[in-house]
Amino acid sequence: MIARFIAVSMSGIMSAVGLGLTWHWLANWPKQFVIAWPIAVLPTQVYGRLGFAVAGRIVPRRD
Numbered sequence: 001m002i003a004r005f006i007a008v009s010m011s012g013i014m015s016a017v018g019l020g021l022t023w024h025w026l027a028n029w030p031k032q033f034v035i036a037w038p039i040a041v042l043p044t045q046v047y048g049r050l051g052f053a054v055a056g057r058i059v060p061r062r063d
Helices: 002-019 023-058
Strands: none
Touching (some): 002 023
């Protein structure tokens, strides 16, 4: 879920910066998402687990 959000937002923002908010951008955004989503999965899996581990050490558990 997080990887999908990252891929949608980053591919949309970065392609809009490069192409501007045009029909050409709108037509190309889905292709950019398909490329970005698999790339976003790996860092999300690595850093997501690391982030939860660090947060677990910082924030005390409530029982």
